[in-house]
Structure formats: structure tokens, C-alpha cells
Amino acid sequence: MSANPKKGFVSSTLSYKGGIGHWSWILHRLGGLGIAFFLILHILDIFMVGVSRAAFEELLFIYHEPLLRPVIWALVFGVFYHALNGLRIIIQDFWPHMFRYQKQLATTVWVIVIVLTVFLVGVDIAGMLA
Amino acid sequence: MQVTLKIQRFNPEKDSAPYWKEYTIEAEPTDRVLDGLLKIKLEQDGTLTMRSSCAHGICGSDAMRINGVNRLACKSLFQEVGNNVTVEPIAGLPVIKDLVVDMEPFMEHYRSVLPFFINDDPPPEKERLQSEEDRLKFEETTKCILCGCCTTSCPTFWATDAYVGPAAIVQAHRFIFDSRDQGSAQRLEILADPDGVWRCRTIFNCTNACPREIKVTEAIAEVKKEILFSKL
Amino acid sequence: MTTRYARTPKPSGSTFEVLSWFYMRASGALLALMVVFHLIWMHYVIGLTNIDFDVIAGRWTGPGGIFWRSYDLTLLILASLHGMNGIRFVTDDYIHNRGWRAVVKALIALVLLLMVVFGGLVIFTFNG
Numbered sequence: 338m339s340a341n342p343k344k345g346f347v348s349s350t351l352s353y354k355g356g357i358g359h360w361s362w363i364l365h366r367l368g369g370l371g372i373a374f375f376l377i378l379h380i381l382d383i384f385m386v387g388v389s390r391a392a393f394e395e396l397l398f399i400y401h402e403p404l405l406r407p408v409i410w411a412l413v414f415g416v417f418y419h420a421l422n423g424l425r426i427i428i429q430d431f432w433p434h435m436f437r438y439q440k441q442l443a444t445t446v447w448v449i450v451i452v453l454t455v456f457l458v459g460v461d462i463a464g465m466l467a
Numbered sequence: 468m469q470v471t472l473k474i475q476r477f478n479p480e481k482d483s484a485p486y487w488k489e490y491t492i493e494a495e496p497t498d499r500v501l502d503g504l505l506k507i508k509l510e511q512d513g514t515l516t517m518r519s520s521c522a523h524g525i526c527g528s529d530a531m532r533i534n535g536v537n538r539l540a541c542k543s544l545f546q547e548v549g550n551n552v553t554v555e556p557i558a559g560l561p562v563i564k565d566l567v568v569d570m571e572p573f574m575e576h577y578r579s580v581l582p583f584f585i586n587d588d589p590p591p592e593k594e595r596l597q598s599e600e601d602r603l604k605f606e607e608t609t610k611c612i613l614c615g616c617c618t619t620s621c622p623t624f625w626a627t628d629a630y631v632g633p634a635a636i637v638q639a640h641r642f643i644f645d646s647r648d649q650g651s652a653q654r655l656e657i658l659a660d661p662d663g664v665w666r667c668r669t670i671f672n673c674t675n676a677c678p679r680e681i682k683v684t685e686a687i688a689e690v691k692k693e694i695l696f697s698k699l
Numbered sequence: 700m701t702t703r704y705a706r707t708p709k710p711s712g713s714t715f716e717v718l719s720w721f722y723m724r725a726s727g728a729l730l731a732l733m734v735v736f737h738l739i740w741m742h743y744v745i746g747l748t749n750i751d752f753d754v755i756a757g758r759w760t761g762p763g764g765i766f767w768r769s770y771d772l773t774l775l776i777l778a779s780l781h782g783m784n785g786i787r788f789v790t791d792d793y794i795h796n797r798g799w800r801a802v803v804k805a806l807i808a809l810v811l812l813l814m815v816v817f818g819g820l821v822i823f824t825f826n827g
Binding site for chain 3: 626663
Binding site: 341342343344345346349350352353354355356358359361362366426429430431433434436437439 | 477479484485532534535536555556558559560561562563569620622625626668669670671672674675682684685686688689691692
């Protein structure tokens, strides 16, 4: 017998049907963590430019390897989403009445993010075919 | 219509963990979820436990998670929630029995923001006057009934109940923006704490959950701005 | 002077959280523009498959060298601080044990320091 159980935050977070704001937050947070992790790697790989030409060329597969493209595209999407959703949050934080248009703004974010992502993925694919 | 209610049950004297149980009842589309629960209690299982008092959306006793979102059982009609309904206690607070949770942590946060009128000036002969415009600044937040729907819909509160929570901030907002009140500085100082307003990630669940349709996230943002501009 | 009302725990009166909250917005707005420009530049103007040592070296030592070094340095500092502060928020939300929280926060601070040092070193000292 265990007294006073409390629903854990993981199951609450995943099971709550909170709508677009709730899912935006989850994506914003996961995306932020992913970007921060890539940023650490990115600083290290660019640091190699300063070490030597050969050391950096060892790492060029990150940008050239076609098999890694889906990872790069996921990252591109994550960056665009985090940036645009962040701008939405800033707008709402400093002009609180904009929270009345939460749904419309969140939808706008999605539209812009999809357009930007499709554009860059298209550019990358065109570059691979060329 | 026939309605199936899947209810989370827990009896601390018998059960080691909460479990789900299904009940089927006959109900009118215009019946409320609360009516359904009371019908089950009356006709099928007298041990089913929940809080309710006025049953008209004013006392704020019967907040529960219905079909995955926080609502008042007395303000949810079967015609809007459908005939397959899941009912569980609001999250982030310890379950005492079935749908009843311990509201004390919630009330503790409520008390912490000094939710009462502070004015040390001697009382005037008539009432303390206020312009219509000044009154409108906190009109929204006077509507709070402390049901807990907002605070227990907040992912930050689920993760850490040290967070003061939307309801307490709404209550603080009601006094902070009251031109007759003199305790704003103290309340802002309390809410500027690491466990105060900064824990709000503008997720918006609170605004969606509020049965009084208070624009909760907006009120929190106004408090944040007030603190920011008083500190900068 | 209004009456002081007791409350436990007493508010700390620290401005750290409000500044950190404001920093996330200010740097976030700048970063949104700078990172989107960075991505479009690297993918569209240069092209991923064309990236190599000479492109990066030319960027820092060519005619626009000062511009690109400042751009990259600003991006480095704003983004590292923004990212590590974000991880600190997540730590505050989910790690409740005081000891573990302190350990993780110390680690975040160390990683932040290393990011700025490593990144800054190459941007400042690179000479082809």
C-alpha cells in the first residue's frame, strides 16, 4: 500500500491533451536541447580549422556525406522551429494581449517553418544532384 | 444516450496503485459529467469518491481531468465530451482517494502571494474610489474560483510543485493591478523568485483549462513585464 | 510604509532570474535572425557540398574577414550562453535533488566556458 500517489510529470506531459501550445512547448524544448548539443559539436569541428587543414578535412563528411543529410535536415527544421516559435513567445511576452491570438500565431509559425525548411532541403537536394 | 465512463480509482486502504474501472450508464446529452459520476455513486458503486459542492461552476470543487484535459465536471455536458469519457484526478497533486486530491500544496502557494487587500492608510469616510479604467485592469483576474484547473494543467507544476503556479499568480495579479492596493512591491518581490513567474514557459495549457475563461497566460505575462520594468 | 507580511521562504530579491529571462528574449530575437541568415548563407549561397577548408579560411582571411570574424564571434557567444542557460532551465525543472542539481549546473558552466574558449580561440587566432 502506498499512500497518495501522484501522476509523474512524464506521463502527465505526454498524456495531456493541451493542444497546439502544449505540443509547441515540447517541440521547442526538445529542439533546443538538440540544437545545444549540435552547437557543441559544431564548435569542435570548426576548432579543427585552426588545428590544421588535414584535421578539418577529416570532419568534412559531416557536410558532404549524403547519408547524414536527414540528420542535417532535422537540425535545420529544429533551428527554424526554435527560432520562429521563440519569436512568437517574445511577441506574446512583451505584448501580452497577443496571447489572444495564440492559435493563429502558432499556426503562422508552422507555415513559415515549413516554407523555410522545404526551401533549404530543396536547395540541398539540388546541390547533391548537381 | 449510453455513456461509458472510464474512471481512475484509488483507495489508499486497499490499493497499492491507482487503476481504471469502466461504468456504463444511461444519460441525457444535456447531463453533465458530474451527474454521471453521482449516478454511478448512487446506483452502481457507493465507494466512488469525488468532491462537488455547488455543482454550478462557482465553487470550484469538482476540477478533474476529463478526456485528457482539466475541466469542471459540473460544466462538462456529455453532448460535448462524447459518450466515451475518461475521468481522472487533476495531476501534480497527491491523490487522497479516487478523484479527490490533496489541495494543500496548491493553497500554500495561494497564501504565499498575499492574496488580500493591503492598504495601511486610514479608511476614508466612504468607500475607496477607483476609476472604471483602473478597475478594468484586473477585471479578468477577479473571476478566479481557485478550482486548480490551471495550476494542475501546467507541465512546470507537474515537474516541480515548488513552482508557485498560474492560479496563485492570477490571484496576485488581481491585487498587484488594483490601484487601491499598496502591497504590489511585496508581491512582485515574491513572484520574482526563481520559483515564481519565471517558471512559466508560456505553454498556454492554463488559459485553455480555465473554466472561468480567464486569460491566465496573459495575466502572467503582465506580471512578468511589471517585474522586468521595475528591475531594469 | 506598508506592513511587511511574513512569508516562508523569504524572497531572495535576486535579479538573476529576471535578467536571465530577459537575456533569453533579447538574445533569442537576435539569434533567430542571425542563425536563419547563417543557415541560408551556408546552404544556399555557398552550398553544403562546397564547404571545405578553403571556404572557411577564405571567409576569415579574405576582404570581409573582420565582418565574418565578428559575425561568427557574436553568434558563438550569444548562442552558447542562450543554449547553456536553456539547459539550466531544464535542469531546474526536472532535477530536484540539490546535490545533483549543483553537479549538473557546474558541468553546464564548464561546458559553456569551454565552448567560448575553443570557439573564440579559433576565430581570433586563425591566420590561414
